[in-house]
Amino acid sequence: MARLVILGAGIAGHTAATFAKKWLADAHEVVVISPNSLWNWIPSNIWVGVGKMDKKRVTFPLAPVYAKAGIDFRQAKALAIYPEGKESDKHPFVTIEYTGQGREGQTEALSYDYLINATGPKLNFGATPGLGTGSHIGPHTVSVCTADHAAEAHERLRAILDKARQGHRQKIVVGTGHGTCTCHGAAFEYALNVEHAARQAGVRDRVDIQWISNEPYPGDFGMDGMQLGIMGYVTSVRIMAESLFSERGIHWINSAHVSKVDAGRLEYEQVDGTTGEEAFDFAMLIPPFSGVGLKAYDRQGTEITDTMFLPNGFMRVDADYTPKPYAEWKASDWPVTYRNPDYPNVFAAGIAFAPPHPISKPRTSPRGTPITPMPPRTGMPSGTIGKAVAHSIVNLIREGDRAKLHTASMAEMGAICVASAGTGFQSGQAVSFTMYPLVKDFETYPGTGRDTKRTYGEIGLSGHWIKYILHHLFLWKAKLKPGWTLIPE
Amino acid sequence: MSVEENFAKNSEFNLSMVPSKFASFMRTCVIWQFIRFVAINLKMIIVVRKSH
Ligand SMILES: Cc1cc2nc3c(=O)[nH]c(=O)nc-3n(C[C@H](O)[C@H](O)[C@H](O)COP(=O)(O)OP(=O)(O)OC[C@H]3O[C@@H](n4cnc5c(N)ncnc54)[C@H](O)[C@@H]3O)c2cc1C
Numbered sequence: 385m386a387r388l389v390i391l392g393a394g395i396a397g398h399t400a401a402t403f404a405k406k407w408l409a410d411a412h413e414v415v416v417i418s419p420n421s422l423w424n425w426i427p428s429n430i431w432v433g434v435g436k437m438d439k440k441r442v443t444f445p446l447a448p449v450y451a452k453a454g455i456d457f458r459q460a461k462a463l464a465i466y467p468e469g470k471e472s473d474k475h476p477f478v479t480i481e482y483t484g485q486g487r488e489g490q491t492e493a494l495s496y497d498y499l500i501n502a503t504g505p506k507l508n509f510g511a512t513p514g515l516g517t518g519s520h521i522g523p524h525t526v527s528v529c530t531a532d533h534a535a536e537a538h539e540r541l542r543a544i545l546d547k548a549r550q551g552h553r554q555k556i557v558v559g560t561g562h563g564t565c566t567c568h569g570a571a572f573e574y575a576l577n578v579e580h581a582a583r584q585a586g587v588r589d590r591v592d593i594q595w596i597s598n599e600p601y602p603g604d605f606g607m608d609g610m611q612l613g614i615m616g617y618v619t620s621v622r623i624m625a626e627s628l629f630s631e632r633g634i635h636w637i638n639s640a641h642v643s644k645v646d647a648g649r650l651e652y653e654q655v656d657g658t659t660g661e662e663a664f665d666f667a668m669l670i671p672p673f674s675g676v677g678l679k680a681y682d683r684q685g686t687e688i689t690d691t692m693f694l695p696n697g698f699m700r701v702d703a704d705y706t707p708k709p710y711a712e713w714k715a716s717d718w719p720v721t722y723r724n725p726d727y728p729n730v731f732a733a734g735i736a737f738a739p740p741h742p743i744s745k746p747r748t749s750p751r752g753t754p755i756t757p758m759p760p761r762t763g764m765p766s767g768t769i770g771k772a773v774a775h776s777i778v779n780l781i782r783e784g785d786r787a788k789l790h791t792a793s794m795a796e797m798g799a800i801c802v803a804s805a806g807t808g809f810q811s812g813q814a815v816s817f818t819m820y821p822l823v824k825d826f827e828t829y830p831g832t833g834r835d836t837k838r839t840y841g842e843i844g845l846s847g848h849w850i851k852y853i854l855h856h857l858f859l860w861k862a863k864l865k866p867g868w869t870l871i872p873e
Numbered sequence: 874m875s876v877e878e879n880f881a882k883n884s885e886f887n888l889s890m891v892p893s894k895f896a897s898f899m900r901t902c903v904i905w906q907f908i909r910f911v912a913i914n915l916k917m918i919i920v921v922r923k924s925h
Contacts, residue, residue, distance in 0.1 A: 623890055630889035631897075768924060798920035813900055816913045818920045838920055844900040846910035850917075872921045 386412045386781045389478060389496035391462040391678075393418035393446055395426070395763050396734025397502030398862060399770035399873060405455050406869065407778045414454075415494065419461040419483040421445055423862055424531050427763060428855050430573045432534035433668070434581045435542060436807045439531045442855075447485075449863055459484035461676075462503065463491070465692065467727040468683040476729065498777045501699050501732040502770060505673035508562075514645030515561045515671060524645050525561070525667040528574055537668055541578065544666045548587035554665045556582075557650065559596035561669030563641030563749075566758035568597060568605045571670045572625070573803045578668075579632045580806025588633075594662060595629060595636040596652065596669075599757050600747070602626050602636050606757035608744045610819055613836035621817075624841055628805065628815070637662075639747070641755045642669060657750040673735065673758065675699070691726060698738035700724060701731070705738070710745050715795030715825035717741065722773050723789065729780075731773045734766035743823055763858075764799050765822060767873030768792050795823040798838060802851040805843065814847030816840075 388408070390401045393416050405414045422443040431437040450457040460480040469475045477495040482488055507529050509516025516522040526537035548554045558575040560568060575595050582591040595602065603609055603625030610621040629636055639655040650669075651661045675697020680688045693699050703719040717740040724730040732738075739759050746756040761769075772792035779787035798820035805813040818840045824833025832839075861871040892900070899905050 626888075627890040627892070630886040631891050633886075635885060764921075764924070797924040799924075800917050800920055810903065811901060816917070818913075818916050820920050820923055838916075838923070840916055842909065842913060844909055845903070845906040846913055849906075849910055850913065872925060 386497040387415060387495065388412065388498045388500070388777055388781075389415045389417065389494060390500045390502060391417050391478065392502035392504055392734070392736065393420070393423060393457075394502060394504045394734060394766070396504070396736070396766040396770035397500065398423060399767045400500050400502060400733055400774040401450075401455055402453060402864060402868075403771050404774040404778055405453050407774070408781065410454060412781055413456060415456040415458065415496075416446075416450060417458050417460050417462050417478070417480050417494070418446065419459065421447065421459055421484050422531070423449075425855060425859055425862070426529075429528045429531055429534040430570065430577055430804055431807060432531055433526075433528040433537040433541070433574055434577045434807075435538040439535050443531050444859070444863060453864055458482070458494070460492070462678055464679040464681060465499065465501075465730070466493075466681050467499075467692070467730055469495075470685070471683055474683065476727075497729060498780065499730045500770075500773055500777070501678065501730070501736045502734050503676040503678065504735045506676045506697065507671045508674045509671040511672050512562045512642055512645060515642070515669060521671070522645070524647050525669045527670065528570060528668060529567075529670065540666060541581065544591075545582060545585045545587055547665070548582070548590040549585065551590070553590050553592070555592045555594065555663060557594045557596055557662055557664040557667040557669070559669060560598050561642045561645070562672040563598045563753055563755040564758055565598050565670050565672045566606045566760050567670050567673070568599055568757060569760065569762070569801055569803055571597070571668070572602075572605075573805070574668050575634055576628065576632065576803070576805035577807070579634060593632075593634045594664075595634055596640050596642065596650075596662065597636070597638060598641060598755050600639050600655075600744070602629060602638065604744055604757055606742070606744055606760045607819075607822070608824055608833070610817065610839055610841070611832035611834065611836055612839055612841045614840065614842075618832060618836050621841060624815070624843070628843065639755055641749070641753050643753075645669070653749055653751065653753055655747045655749050655755045675736065692724060692730075694738040696738065699732035699736055700726075701737045703738065703740040705740055708741070713741055715793075715821070715823055715827065718793050718795045718823050720791040720793045721776060721789045722769055722792070723776075731777065733770040733773045735761045737769070759823075761794075762799055762801060764873055765792070765794055765797055768797060771873055793823075795821050795825050797822055802847055802854065804848065804851050807848065810845065812848030812852075813843055813845055814851045815843045816847040816850055
């Protein structure tokens with residue numbers, strides 16, 4: 385009996401675990417390690433952040449779902465990987481520290497035959513002075529990255545809208561809190577939803593909304609933008625994003641690294657060297673992401689974290705990590721099987737794998753500050769990679785080393801993103817984007833790097849319906865309710 | 874926010890595309906949006922099928 389251990393129960397880890405268990409049934413063991421007892425449909429945190437949903441509607445307890453599926457769930461955080469085992473016992477293992485199940489603080493060594501690292505990001509608030517400490521958010525700003533953060537954001541937004549109702553002009557800043565942030569889509573959605581909330585509250589004329597981002601222009605999204613095929617034209621998504629901001633009276637600052645945050649004030653530096661500051665009454669700034677800080681040790685106990693992980697904490701996989709200038713980046717630099725090159729029984733999925741380089745052009749300010757959006761690894765690729773990796777491991781367990789590995793390159797995969805611009809069955813709107821492929825491939829698609837027939841964007845009420853249906857579909861799927869395997873990642 | 878207000882504001886807004894009243898109406902017109910719902914879903918299904 386082989387044991388597959390999966391670190392993380394987010395979109396990638398949960399998808400990998402549930403499919404692996406379905407395919408392996410009781411013949412083999414699937415163990416999931418995750419510090420949170422709840423599963424969170426993170427995209428809907430945006431609606432929690434404006435009070436349109438509460439935390440309960442975007443989360444559910446994992447333990448009963450895993451118990452029913454026959455998955456061994458340990459509410460714990462992984463600390464270190466020993467991919468060679470120890471001198472005394474060469475079986476690889478991970479060390480974990482329990483955060484629940486009545487075993488808080490206890491540590492354990494758990495052996496594995498195959499390992500998937502799907503630990504997602506560390507929300508690195510500590511990278512920007514004043515934004516927070518380590519992975520903890522500070523008091524000056526809010527976030528929507530977790531359901532709890534989003535609930536807190538809503539409480540503070542409500543207070544701001546109340547003050548506006550009393551006649552006090554309020555300033556809201558939304559965007560990214562560092563020059564190397566990713567996840568712009570979430571900030572973009574939140575800016576549009578906050579604007580919608582202010583309009584619905586009847587106080588839009590007393591609320592100023594400012595967008596600030598490390599992107600070179602609104603709509604870069606860390607993907608070097610998109611060229612959308614619309615009505616016979618190929619149009620930059622920038623035109624659409626700026627149009628959405630203009631229409632809503634949201635001002636924007638681009639190419640900005642937020643260098644410091646204080647109570648009601650932030651400082652920033654731009655790629656041309658300009659510095660500035662913004663006062664605010666309410667700010668939602670996405671932190672930069674890094675790996676969660678797993679360590680790795682060899683058989684002798686010598687630390688090999690630098691071998692298994694890049695300095696940013698993300699795990700090395702089968703990507704080409706040779707440093708190259710932007711002009712030489714290729715679609716083939718991107719990983720295909722997500723297997724660790726040194727330890728073939730270790731894989732990484734979702735945000736936890738180390739991308740070979742950004743997708744957007746890297747830029748540095750005259751002072752040497754990198755102001756480069758990092759590549760997004762959104763829900764669809766995270767789930768698709770999780771499933772492909774699970775499939776590969778199932779094949780390896782059944783057929784041995786010669787088994788066929790499944791592939792899921794982000795340069796051969798499309799993505800669907802529905803960015804909410806406000807809720808309401810008749811008044812809501814969202815931008816529906818499709819793109820193919822996610823990572824630009826200039827060899828196959830000269831000019832724009834993507835298939836302009838498949839790269840599309842449109843705003844409207846239908847997008848809101850789609851986003852709302854996806855919310856229910858993905859929760860249904862994650863709860864393993866009847867027909868869950870029919871719902872694509 | 875009306876179109877006139879936007880264009881009076883500053884160059885940031887003056888250089889942008891802003892929807893007309895008709896375009897804004899169509900964005901929340903339930904009948905048109907139902908048609909768009911079907912069309913966008915078809916586009917999405919094609920991308921999902923190409924990606925799996
Ligand atoms: C506000 C917001 C809105 C978004 N909206 C969209 C959207 O509309 N569409 C879209 O496609 N994507 C969206 N995304 C992105 C999407 O949420 C991510 O791509 C996706 O969650 C990544 O999946 P993952 O499994 O890699 O990481 P996560 O979902 O973050 O999961 C990581 C898991 O690892 C666990 N973990 C952490 N540390 C450890 C440890 N030491 N040991 C074990 N487990 C650990 C965590 O508890 C968690 O269970 C959004 C993101 C945010 C923040």
